[in-house]
Amino acid sequence: xxxxxxxGCLVLHHLPHTRQPPHRALTPLLGGRGTVHxxxxxxxxxxxxxxxxxxxPQGHETGINIYNSTTKTKVPLRTHHxxxxxxxxxxxxxxxxxxxxxxxxxxxxxxxxxxxxxVFDLNVIMVMGITDIDDKIIRRSQELQVSFREITEHYEQExxxxxxxxxxxxxxxxxxxTEHVPHIIAFTQGILDRGxxxxxxxxxxxxNTGAYGRYGKLFPVHEEEATAAATATAAATAGIKKxxxxxxxxxxAKKGEPSWPSPWGRGRPGWHIECSAMASHILGVPLDVxxxxxxxxxxxxxxxxxxxxxxxxxxxxxxxWLHVGHLHTRREKMSKSLYNTISVEALLQQHSxxxxxxFCLLSHYRNNVxxxxxxxxxxxxxxxxxxxxxxxxxxxxNGQLKCAPLDESALKMKLVETRAKVKRSLADDFDTxxxxxxxxxxxxxxxxxxxxxxxGTSLDRxxxxxxxxxxxxxxxxEEVFGIHFPSVSDASNLSLESGGRLFQVMNAVLELRDRVxxxxxxxxxxxxxxxxxxxxxxxxxxxMPLLHACDHLREELLKSGLQIKxxxxxxxxxxxxxxxxxxxxx
Numbered sequence: 001x002x003x004x005x006x007x008g009c010l011v012l013h014h015l016p017h018t019r020q021p022p023h024r025a026l027t028p029l030l031g032g033r034g035t036v037h038x039x040x041x042x043x044x045x046x047x048x049x050x051x052x053x054x055x056x057p058q059g060h061e062t063g064i065n066i067y068n069s070t071t072k073t074k075v076p077l078r079t080h081h082x083x084x085x086x087x088x089x090x091x092x093x094x095x096x097x098x099x100x101x102x103x104x105x106x107x108x109x110x111x112x113x114x115x116x117x118x119v120f121d122l123n124v125i126m127v128m129g130i131t132d133i134d135d136k137i138i139r140r141s142q143e144l145q146v147s148f149r150e151i152t153e154h155y156e157q158e159x160x161x162x163x164x165x166x167x168x169x170x171x172x173x174x175x176x177x178t179e180h181v182p183h184i185i186a187f188t189q190g191i192l193d194r195g196x197x198x199x200x201x202x203x204x205x206x207x208n209t210g211a212y213g214r215y216g217k218l219f220p221v222h223e224e225e226a227t228a229a230a231t232a233t234a235a236a237t238a239g240i241k242k243x244x245x246x247x248x249x250x251x252x253a254k255k256g257e258p259s260w261p262s263p264w265g266r267g268r269p270g271w272h273i274e275c276s277a278m279a280s281h282i283l284g285v286p287l288d289v290x291x292x293x294x295x296x297x298x299x300x301x302x303x304x305x306x307x308x309x310x311x312x313x314x315x316x317x318x319x320x321w322l323h324v325g326h327l328h329t330r331r332e333k334m335s336k337s338l339y340n341t342i343s344v345e346a347l348l349q350q351h352s353x354x355x356x357x358x359f360c361l362l363s364h365y366r367n368n369v370x371x372x373x374x375x376x377x378x379x380x381x382x383x384x385x386x387x388x389x390x391x392x393x394x395x396x397x398n399g400q401l402k403c404a405p406l407d408e409s410a411l412k413m414k415l416v417e418t419r420a421k422v423k424r425s426l427a428d429d430f431d432t433x434x435x436x437x438x439x440x441x442x443x444x445x446x447x448x449x450x451x452x453x454x455x456g457t458s459l460d461r462x463x464x465x466x467x468x469x470x471x472x473x474x475x476x477x478e479e480v481f482g483i484h485f486p487s488v489s490d491a492s493n494l495s496l497e498s499g500g501r502l503f504q505v506m507n508a509v510l511e512l513r514d515r516v517x518x519x520x521x522x523x524x525x526x527x528x529x530x531x532x533x534x535x536x537x538x539x540x541x542x543x544m545p546l547l548h549a550c551d552h553l554r555e556e557l558l559k560s561g562l563q564i565k566x567x568x569x570x571x572x573x574x575x576x577x578x579x580x581x582x583x584x585x586x
Contacts, residue, residue, distance in 0.1 A: 053217050057286065057319045062120055067366060067429045069297065069321045070218055074429055077320060079288050084123045085116060088279040088318075090292035090300070091128040091174065094155035095137045098162050099341035100356075100371065101327040105293050107357055108324050108365040110168040111481060112291075112430050118480045119426055128171035129278050130156060132178050133268055138257055148258055152176075162344040166353055167482040173282060177274045180281065181260045184269045187277040187311055188249045188262075196310040200240045203252035203265050207307060209245040215306055218321060219298035247303050249273045272303035276311070279304075285312045291322040294366075325368040342371075354483045355379050361432040361481055382440065386473070389443045390485055391565050392450050393470050395572030397463040402570070404452040411449060411465040415472060418442040422476065432481070439473060486574060506562065510571050513550050517566070520546035 054070040059078035062085070066077045079085045089109060092098065116122045131137075132152035141148040160170065177184070188205055191197040196212050199205050209215040248270035253259030259266040269277075279287060285308070292301065301321060308317035347356060359379040363369050395401035418438050425434035446469055477483040520543040522536060531539070554564045563576040
């Protein structure tokens, strides 16, 4: 295979052929240009691609293995530039509100981006295209009888507001299609110049899959399958397209639709070329990573790859395609067209951001996920366990929780083991579920140590190992996974803002509450031991309202973001992570 490819390169190297100047409008930030195909090169490309659909790129190792959708194997992730990863991600078509299927997809993409940045120290340049002109947007504007720009501006802002609430990092750049029409026209012209597109009788421009010869790289499609899949399109363009697999690069304008001038008449961009042109203009060639939902693999990503390989005269435009599984409800893909969606707003009225992000972590990004009434239960259990451990650990560090001396050696060894296991899991195609399980094992050991009862009078504390564990969990959960748990420093900063009074007030409240609880439970004096069992029962019944009052105080403080936890013999407090989550009992 490699020998055949080298032979082809040698032949081409000695063949004279002409080159056209690159399109100035498509000069990318990171370099790259398009060239003209010679007939022999097109023939050799087709022969080469018959046996090779993907090539491991030359470049710089990242320490990550990533799933290759083309070969269906895990391969080393290499970047074109050292320490720099270019990533184009398909963004929203802004004609309606985002739903939780979108939320899951963008959160999983966000987590992978955070892993690359925070764990593997890559400078990730992420470009996310905003589709602000297409058939759905035009139909919506006609239904509401408003400008298409009013529709797109409203829903674009709403989309980013939703992503901010979900703690999804904003992209490095978010280009809009309507702002890149000149680049799209130049890109279309470049493909025409290479003889790989044609102007049809209706004035639209179509990509010529037959002349290209390498269609079906990401998702092999036989002619009859393509014909069946494109029945509706073929019927609408009967006698216009040369093949059902051909797709529009530029659509001739219809009456009343938004349009732009072009060499082929007024019209608007086709769907697939938008991403190709914007990604090429901003990021150049080759592109390291391209992400999106699994439903975009065909035809959208297949068509993007075909267009870019044609324009840039290359065998491989994007080196790695990253596809996120769907969110299903009742075994159906969640989709606006199926009327089975749940809005992001509705989600956040019932569940916290922390819980939903952890729910996303507990499944592999490539897997489809079923969403139902009990889907978040496991995430809620884990949230309670993490929160409870951090509360107890900080109580121990601050001297509020007493226990037998910790096994420092075992805790430190487990922390080192966990850090290594988490990094291995994340390097293995971003296996977040396995990484979370490793953290839960660490917490299990930490809880076991904190629950050890002292057998003697010694209550010496050695808080170093526990502080190191808390620090690591906070770093991993917040910086890498986007899940926020209040830390000791959060409470300290809040106390400093109040002039140090928060700690004083809370410690005084806890001391009073502790005395009241002990009185209600008959734990306040040694004299209670002289009471008969019946007298003890009567006194506890009389003092029960005091216990209810203590519980009520705890609930009211929780609503204000302050969490109280009763231990054997004393009480501790901390900042609560999310009041919505606490109210739902998560």
